[in-house]
Amino acid sequence: MATHRTLSQPETTSLPAATTGSRSMREGRRRFGRLMTIPTLVALAIVVAFPLGFALWVSVHFYDLTKGGIGPFIGLTNYAETIAGNLFAIAARNTAVYSVSVVVLELLIALGLSLLLNLPGLRFRGVYLAILLIPLLVSPVAVGLIWRLLLHPDVGAVNWLLTTLHLPPQEWMSRPNTAMATIVGVDVWHETSLMIVIILAGLTSLPRDPIEASMVDGANRWQTFRSVTLPLLMPVLLVATLIRFIAAMKTYDLVYILTRGGPGSATETISFSIWKAAFTTLEMGRAAAASFLLLIIILVLVILLVRLMGDEEAEA
């Protein structure tokens, strides 16, 4: 305290006017800085907080568009009815099956391809990469339409190929045993590129020393990959998984174009059922509640994955 007083006293008593002025200038700058954040905060409030808040408000009210505006407060009824509904359970199961399938397949394929692309001395790396990245550049709607044509039961190239190989043609999108697998396959074709970009970036940025040291110590390629490369790459893999998982949980476009949730409800995802609730049955309260349920599910998964990521990083 004494030191503090000794040090601080002269400052307060004998600082030249210029120093006092610079402090007030700093204060002024801080205040100005805070002021400058206001437009951003307002913008965020308008574009993020307000819609979320409004959706939350709607989700706890009776709101059927055909019955007029927002009706009475009904608490968690919309949530309860959504969860209790048979279709939501089916959609949740489908979403889980779909998300896990696409993420696992895309991760494995992308990791394998990224390792190949990262091989030292690989010729035409740029060409391979460019080809592999093409699907990433196509919009999901276009992807759906392209595959709808390729998988067309009568004039599709895939069935033509099967027939040429003396295999029976399939009704890919209209049979319960093939519809979900078809959508998963199309998503894998489309989204693996994104995984490749992320994983390849991670691979190329890994430090070479530990890898070279393990090889000097006599480890073979598999041992080096398993014991050195993979642990070092783990944070990147988790980020890639996280990004894809969140996107997969929200998938709507491919389902809409390829199967419309069918046959029956075999490929109906939560996002598709939210769209149906909003635009087919016009039950905005139910749709908002389902949206929040999806948000909660994704949030929980994200928190779990982020924690897992933190643990992995700590271990690394």
Added chain:
Amino acid sequence: MDRTGMRSPFGHQINRRRLLQAGAGAGLALSLPGRLAPPAAAQEVTFTKEFAGTKLNMLMEDLLETTIIEEMLPEFTELTGIEVSFEKVVYDVMHEKLVPQLAAGAGNGAYDVLEVDFYWVYEFARSGWVESLDERIADSGGAIDLSRYVPATLNIVSQADGKTWYVPFYAYPMGLIYRDDLLNDPEFQKGFKEQTGQDLAIPDSVSGYVDMAKAIKTWKGSELYGAAMTAQQSDPLVMEFCNFLYSAGGDYYNAEMTEPIFNNETGVKAAQLYADCVNNAAQPGASGANYNDSIAVYSQGHAFSSVSFMWMLAVVDGDDTSPVQGKNKSHVMPGGTGLSGAWGWGLPISSPNPDAGWQFIRWVESPDVAMRRALAGSLPTQQAPFKNPEVLAKYPWLEQAEQMIISGKGLPPVTKQTQLVEIVGRHMADVVSGAQDAQTALDAAAEELKGLL
């Protein structure tokens, strides 16, 4: 809802009316301006320039009918000083775009006049989104006279709950389209007789039709399927299935609209017949096929018949590349009752300019304009074009179309008909795919249909 929207196997989106635009309309559209020139006779309906300077916005499906009207709009502007702007979109997005505008409150919407499909009739009316037109019609001095219309179209797309909400303007009934050349070919008849032991003729029942279609596929294999079908979930399937259900004597609800009867014996039989037809009489992949798929199969000469919209006949007969061009005829759905759809004009409560909008409806539905639209290829809802020799000479199938409209039926009068289509489509897809037996699926559907009452 996938009402008319469909994904083409060729990668673009198409709908049944766009097919009409592409087919029957192609040749007609080339000479549209000349055809649509106003006749020398004066308009019966008179207009003033009271609303001159007003601009009307309308959301319209991008189809031949819209093009026909659009070509005629300068006449309307000249008569009234009102400008009209069409926002043309594919059917798929219409409902999604309309609903927020309709719910926007009085005068706050973006659209001044509505183009209303037959299964939005109750939803829009009962939600209080559209204006009852009774008073305006009564005050119109005969400019809009509902007695001019085919009465069935009034039931389908005009009146609900004792009021008139819309003015019908375009009909699209469904029925049987078939290869008339094969039906009258002695060789084909002989082969069919040998195959089935029966004479080849237009069946008079749904089961008869399914038997005939299956027999043809069994006999001819991939050379000629018995039926070109559209069992894609939900809209194409439900539109097609309605013909089987109605003609088999079934319905979704009882006459009093107090409970679903969809899952009764007749309904289950109709569902079984439909699934049987899709799986054993139709082209491969029919369970996922849309209108474009089935029309491609039929117009390439690979199917004997198709239960489809009447305009499909015009599309095939208008297709110069089709080997079956001019070889087709139509018939009321075997069993007697097909699905009949139609579009109507309505005035939204949220219309910023309802009075000017009404002027547009008066003009577009005036007898002269309606007749010229029919001559340009529109399927009319007013009676006069069906009796007009010039129209009939140009479109001889209009006689069958009128029969289909008269004998046809729309969807049941529940508020959320869109949801009805979704429910039925989802459960019927299970029947077609074999995921559930007909009784189980229809029981589940009936349970959900209860919720719509």
